[in-house]
Amino acid sequence: MARDLCTPDVTYTIDSAAQVVTGVSVTAKGNTCGVEIPVTVPGPVTDTRGFRTEKIGSDPLTIWVKLTGAAAVQSFTLTKPIPL
Numbered sequence: 793m794a795r796d797l798c799t800p801d802v803t804y805t806i807d808s809a810a811q812v813v814t815g816v817s818v819t820a821k822g823n824t825c826g827v828e829i830p831v832t833v834p835g836p837v838t839d840t841r842g843f844r845t846e847k848i849g850s851d852p853l854t855i856w857v858k859l860t861g862a863a864a865v866q867s868f869t870l871t872k873p874i875p876l
Contacts, residue, residue: 798825812873
């Protein structure tokens with residue numbers, strides 16, 4: 793319930809010219825949330841930025857993002873772009 797109050801938002805970064813997804817960005821109201829926001833990404837990322845991660849078996853990678861107001865957005869770049 794606490795996570796819902798933060799109104800988290802996850803968006804994909806898209807290179808429209810190449811027609812690929814290149815990354816994922818996470819934000820929330822005030823860019824602050826008292827609980828971690830789980831973000832499942834469609835492939836490995838170049839840097840998890842020190843956030844806790846989880847990958848079980850063949851499930852996709854989940855990054856548990858903690859927003860503390862330190863940056864406007866937490867962004868993750870995919871190691872290999874995903875075709876649209």
